[in-house]
Amino acid sequence: MxxxxxxxxxxxxxxxxxxxxxxxxxxxxxxxxxxxxxxxARLEISRRYSLTIFQSIEYADEQDQAQLASFFTFMLERYANPDAVADTSISPSVSHEADSYLTEYEKIEVPDSYCGPRLSFPLTLADANALLHAFKDGQLLHAHYVLQLLCETRRVLKEKPNINLVTVSYSKEITVCGDLHGNLDDLFLIFYKNGLPSEKKPYVFNGDFVDRGQNSMEILIILFAFLLIYPNDVHLNRGNHEDYVINLRYGFSNEVLNKYKVYGKVILYLLQDVFSWLPLATIINKKVLIVHGGISDTTDLDFLNLLDRNKVLDILWSDPRKQNGCVPNKRRGGGCCFGPDTTARLLERYNLKMLIRSHEFKREGYELTHGGKVITIFSASNYYEEGSNRGAYIRLNPDLIPHFVQYQVSECTNKQNHWERTKTIERSALQTLREKIFAHRSTLTEAFAKYDCNNTGKISVSDWAAAMESVLCLELPWRTLQFHLAKIDPDGKVDYMSCFHNMEIAQSTEEVQPALVETLCKYRKDLEIIFNIMDEDQSGLISFDEFRKTWRIFSSHLGIDAYDASVDKLAQSIDYNKDDYIDFSEFLEAFHVVHKRDKKPTNEKAELLAGCHGSSPSCHESQAAWEPNFHTENQ
Structure with a gap:
């Protein structure tokens, strides 16, 4: 018991x-x-504000570009020489003289040593596959074939209307792709997953093929080749980046000039004309309208079909918004922001079912707005930073029910966990924002001082946020970001000068006029555009006199004062080999804002400015020419 x-x-x-x-x-x-x-939740908040930072700065840059567009056009018209073909100058106002360039390729011999694709016209699918394999291996298409391809593309595009009318039968679907922005691996992955363009596999590519990425030229060549092979099944809409002035700022012009050297300007000139002949819209089965940007309350498809193609703005730059009405798109500086009522009226007027557009970064690669009547499709994955977003494309069956396919091309994303990916994106976004803040140091300091009546060097968080927004106009959650950007005292006051403590100019400029230094930080890309226009031989080198001339033109336009002696002192301080010439691109790169801990040692910087560049990694062999090196995908 x-x-x-x-x-x-x-x-x-x-x-x-x-x-x-x-x-x-x-x-x-x-x-x-x-x-x-x-x-x-904290990681998601970090991810969201990081992407918001990237997008706000992108739109601010586009707004600056739009405001300076007339000035850059004036520069192009003033310094270009359209009558001298041998000089290979470019002008946006002489597209009617492009005929004089159509036989330039005949003057360019292809040497026996050239190992790339040798195209024969009319093109065949074998030619397209040869291009895919060559670009997969990092090869360039010879300038002779590039120019011939552009001439043939121009001929085909000139025969097309402003609005392509496409019919999808029950035997095939149509695929709609958004912005690619020079990301060749995204295009390879789309072809690998979805199949190559053909009579049974039609495609619509909805603009912004170029800029930002490193392989814009290869993307254009592939798309133009398939257009020539399947002119009734491959449709290319124009985007806002298919524009010469935009290309000067966002990288495509430099890409072409670096890859094709002496023939670069001729290629750019013809491309400028080809871009002007790209159709503006595509309508599928009379029910789905596809345009790059969007619409406005004055969009008239009948009028649009008769309009000169190079005189459009709204459909290339506009964005949807949640509120009713149609207002100017101040964030971008062009087009408008259109509400659901504007969408409903247009769809009803033309008996349409939906509007598909691109033009905007989307984290998941697509987004539905206006009750599902407006679809945004964005096909460039990792747009801002590795892991920042997926790309996507749409497959439409004859019932016009959209099926979204997402993907992400990446070398590193699979090797990082969620926390590592988010923190990488956050660091990059904050660094970009700090550079923007430092470039506006003087103006921000004045704005802070207005709230600091007692000259204590400290203001409230709300006043700090108000000052930041008043100067930068980025519409960011400044109170949330304050923790990352400035120090705060125990009493809750912000030490506003701490915004600038850990940032400096990459180039040592102690003896140079401070106002000039700050102005160069703020407008460095615009100065590069001006120089690219003036640098007729594309040598990449300028004398002190040439730089002084460039600066005078730009400063007179903006009303900025800078003494010649200060400009000369600045040029001399970065002329490392003392040959009285400056590599302008490297000068601009040296003149960006950096975190003090990230600043390169002087000897390493000197080597970089002397021209020590690493080559980009080559692509590896794979089962298919269009298969990317690394990818993850969701379908």
Missing amino acids: EYIVTDMGCNASIDDREENKSEKAIKAAVLIQKWFRSTR
């Missing part, structure tokens, strides 16, 4: 201990779950 009692007591004691363990385990699990959810 005692045994039984003792045994029961032991069992009771064991049960109590097990129960306590179970309760602790449950509490621990709840705590872990709360921590996990809290951490995920």
Whole structure:
């Protein structure tokens, strides 16, 4: 009996201990779950404001570009020489003289040593596959074939209307792709997953093929080749980046000039004309309108079909918004922001079912707005930073029900966990924002001082946020970002000058006029555009006199004062080999804002400015020419 009692007591004691363990385990699990959810929530907040920073700065840059567009056009018209073909100058105002360039390729011999694709016209699918394989291996298409391809593309595009009318039968779907922005691996992955363009696999590519990425030229060549092979099944809409002035700022012009050297300007000149002949819209089965940007309250498709193609703005630059109405798109500086009522009226007027557009970064590669009547499709993955977003494309069946396919091309994303990817994006976004802040140091300091009546160097968080927005106009959550950008005292006041403490100019400029230094930081890309226009031989080198001339033109336009002596002192300070010439691109790169801890040692910087560049990694062999090197995808 005692045994039984003792045994029961032991069992009771064991049960109590097990129960306590179970309760602790449950509490621990709840705590872990709360921590996990809290951490995920914080990471999601970080990710969202990081992407907002990238997008706000992008739109601000586009607004600056739009405001300076007339000035750059004036520069192009003033310095270009359209009558001298041998000089290979470019002008946006002489597209009617492009005929004089159509036989330039005949003057360019292809040497026996050239190992790339040798195209024969009319093109065949074998030619397209040869291009895919060559670009996969990092080869360039010879300038002779590039120019011939552009001439043939121009001929085909001139025969097309402003609005392509496409019919999808029950035997095939049509694929719609958004912005690619020079990301060749995204195009390879689309072809790998979805199939190459053909009579049974039609495609619509909705603009912004170029800029930002490193392989814009290869993307154009591939798309133009398939257009020539399947002119009734490959449709190319124009985007706002298919524009010469935009290309000067966002990288495509430099890409072409660097890859094709002496023939670069002729290629750019013809491309400028080809861009002007790209159709503006595509309508599928009379029910789905596809344009790059969007619409406005004055969009008239009948009028649009008769309009000169190079005189459009709204459909290339516009964005949808949640509120009703149609207002100027101040964030971008062009087009408008159109509400659901504007969409409804246009769809009803033309008996359409939906509007598909691109033009905007989307984290998941696509987004539905206006009750599903407006679809944004964005096909450039990792647009801002590795892991920042997926790309996507749409497959439309004859019932016009959209099927979205997402993907992400990446070398590193699979090797990083969610926290690492988010922090990488956050660091990059904050660094970009700090550079923007430092470039506006003087103006921001004046704005802060207005709130600091007692000259304490400290203001409230709300005043700090108001000053930041008043100067930068980025519509960012400044109160949330304050923790990352400035120090705050125990009394809750912001030490506003701490915004600039850890940032400096990459180039040592202690003896140079401070106002000039700050102005160069703020307008460095615009100065590069001016120089690219003036640098007729594309040598990439300018004398002190040439730089002084460039600066005078730009400063007179903006009303900025700078003494010649200060400009000369600046040029001399970065002329490392003392040959009285400056590599202008490297000068601009040296003149960007950096974090002090990231600043390169002087000897390493000198080597960089002397021209020590690493080559980009070559692509690897794969099962198919269009398969990317690394990818993850969701379907």
